[in-house]
Amino acid sequence: MLVHLSVKNFAIVKQLSVSFEQGMTAITGETGAGKSIAIDALSLCLGARADANAVRNGAEKAEIVAHFSLADNQAAVKWLDELELRTEDEADVCFIRRVISREGRSKAFINGSPVSLQQLKQLGQYFISIHGQNAHLQLLKEEHQRQLVDSFAKHDNLLLAVKQAYRDWQTIQSEHIRLQDEAQTRTDRQQLLAYQAAELDEFGLAEDEFAELEVEHKRVSNSQALLEEAQHSVFTLYENDDANALSMIQGALDKLEQLQESDANLAPVVSMLNEASIQVEEAAKELRRYCDKFDLDPELIQEVEARFAKTMELSRKHMVPPEELYRHHQTILSELNVLQADETKLEGLQQQVDDARTHYLAQAKQLTESRQEAAQKLSTSVEKQIKQMNMPHAQVSIDVTTREDIRPGINGVDEVVFKVSTNPGQSLEKLEKVVSGGELSRIGLAVQVIAQDSHVTPTMIFDEVDTGISGPTASIVGNLLRQLGTKSQVMCVTHLPQVAAQAHNQLFVTKVSTEEQTETRILPLTKQDRIDELARLLAGDKVTDTALANARELLKSVESN
Template sequence: MLTSLYVRQFAVVEEAEIAFGPGLTVVSGETGAGKSLLVDALMLLAGARADSGMVRSGSDRAELAAEFDLTGLPLAADWLRQEELDDGETCQLRRVIRAEGSSRGWINGRPASLAQMSALASLILEIHGQHEHQALLSRQHQMALLDAYAENEERVARVRDTARAWRDVGARIRTLSGGDDRERQIELLAHELEELDRWALAPAALDDLEAQHRRLANAGRLAEGANGVVELLDGESEFAIGRALLRAHAELSRLAELDATLAPILELLDSAQIQVGEAVDGLGRYAQDVELDPERLAEVDIHLTHLHDLSRRYRLPIRELTTKADEVRERLTELEGAGDALDRLGRERDKLLSDYAAAAGELSTSRLDAATRLGTAVAGLMGELGMTGGRLVVHLEAVEGDDPDPQGRERCELLVSANPGQPPRPLRKVASGGELARISLAIEVATLGNDQIGCMIFDEVDTGIGGAVAEVVGQKLRALGESVQVLCVTHLPQVAAQGHAHLLVSKQSDGDSTHTQIEVLNAGGRRDELSRMLGGVEITRETRAHAKKMLDSAQG
């Protein structure tokens, strides 16, 4: 439900904030006062295209914001959660339009695209009387409306779930059978697995292979380097570390005889001589053990080359090739032992097809029955709304193909004939905005808001009618307002009198600028406004009495 609307620097409105309640709220005012600005603002918040002409002259931007209560609107709440835009049980739409023509939108304070705003608005708001932003013009929405009217929720769910299960089983069958060439798939997977099992290595074994390759590829350099270090440590040169340590030890021994405190340092030199000797022995043995092994180096090179080739082929790091081997082995096992599974899945698919036929047949029967009843109900209401002889045909078109369809075996199209003798045409092609609004009203009243929309807006629904028909339109709007929030822009007192609340839009000018004011009328204000709508310029006592009687009768 729409709870509030805020507009600032929008067209001729300087600033206004309006609170809305449940039921029917009517909006009236002089011609040209800007009654439809409220509708325009909501259309922009619903993602309509904006232009700079919507910004009040002299301002740099227009600001629009609307807040909705999501109680009873689970689809909208679920959509917000999926888009990670939810914020409790309320929702705020906000949009800023700049004077140069650009605009930005927000949902619950978070930046949102116009497509997101439009998707959300379609779940909480319907605007009738204009061709844009009407969910009722969507064939998908028309089908949902018919199913809601027929109370087909469980039937639709059973058809949808059965069709999806049938498709899932079919996908598993195709996966297990390997498509049209199962034997070729098995042969290819076996070849891949043989290669992976032969060359792929676990991380520890791969580390060892790479270490071997480095050692074998650099064997000559390693032996030469080890011998060179031995020469530095214990060579014939007077600068060899071993000889230097020996000289240092001899000199420090003599000094220690003079000062016993040098004894610990002398022990350190002893340890250093021992460690250098061990290092010399170790390097000597290493240099003897390092050998050139061209054959082993070639083997390691070949192994690493195959690993890199497999890595490029599968677009995986070398360390993940063993995981790939496990995946190929599992897939090969599935294909080689798929016979029993395929038989079982085939039987399951046949049963699902039979279940779908039964569920879809039951749904089709219910839809056909509801289509007849809905067409009759709407045709009767169209006559009451001044469209005598008009009729609605709920056309159900069969879906081609034998595969189960999640939406059922038919598609829905609402066809309308507004006048006797005219062939029914798709609702989305009805040209007259007034006719379209009244037809929409008839459909909504007949279905009693079963499409789970929180707020319905009828813009100039009473265009081209008057008298008793206008009173009936008002009564139907009020009846609709008992089950869903309704906002109606009207110029007829018979409609305005039926409102649970009444907004007056007036235009004022000081000679330099023009302002539009929006106010909520109390009982006295409503009587005065109805008098104006009845009597025009001159309002007499009789006019006021007529207005009071009309208001009392409608509210009573």
């Protein structure tokens, strides 16, 4: 529950400090005094957007601190523990702080740790539910009516199942549509790639073959010159009887070996010539073997040249370097496999779409049945409640229907419509066709109270939800809020004395103005203060003895009950 609220430099509030009690608390005051300021401040603590207008004139920043008790609020405790935001020293309380600068920048803190506005909203739902002046108007929207039924039914798991089934169906269906739309393009591309792949398959260039082919092509292209030069070299080095390199070296070697006896300095030269003689002889023998093995097969030469030429032709045709032709071939095959896989996938995808749709409709059917059951119980409860609120002839029906023209969505295939009859003999019609503003307020309040019974929030705030209600009906509404205050902390901004009298506690909002500034203050009322305030609400600005007597009687009748 909300324990304390501290507000500084917010709107027309310079400084405000209010403590709150359990039960029902009525908040009253003069028109324009700022009765809704505390609610606006709490909304900021729950993650509402803020702007620079929230800062009081002349101040640099506004600051709001809300103090909540965590007693019997396991949902909030679990959330805080998951984010490690609960302190050991004050494990049973939670402080939310919001600071807004004059420039409109905002900071938020939970127990002193900075958090995002989204996190404030997540935590706030476990502390407070606020029902504003326009809450009843939301009841006229069919989307809101569906949400109320879902909330009352407590079938969150079913909603999640339907939502997931719908998303799965849409994902598969989108893929199916994409593949269908791309079918012609895919077919054209597949035909082109198949032709290219067949051509390259037939040629069958192996990996790294071009490098070897390029070397072989260069060799066969110069084969005649290579053989002739090799044979000439053998003749010059070894086989020329008149003069060859080997005999000339050996002749010089023989002479120098003789001279070496006269001069030892010739020894290195003799050694080098000896090695040269051996190397020349070995080179000549190697060249002879090279010539003996040299193949001038015309068919081989023609084959090499033809394959090299075809490689170059294909590289130009496919617009890739010849050394990349093999890799290009593999890329074509890979893409062709993907296209063929898409074609195969398309053939089986229709069945997957049908299966996903069937699964979705099965989940949606379960949701429909759950909604219909909840709608029956909720309509019975609302009808019973509003009959106690001076609408004795009211009938309420919540229709949950599935029509063929309702487009499937993440929330199922249902149309949820609240219908009501307020007078005998009147047929059930949609809310907006039959109810007055006061009747709508009563129906809306009844729905909120019943919803609160199904989803207990520690603190409920009603901001002038009794608009359009007066007289005996106001007393009934006040009594309803008082009963609700026995289960939750209830705060009600009201201008009706019949409602304010039902409260366990009462706060008075007043506006103090000087020539320079205006301030709003919130004051707790004693029993006598309450009598004076109720008399003001009964009689207006001029409080009479009769009004005071009526106020005492009104308060006494509530206390006696």
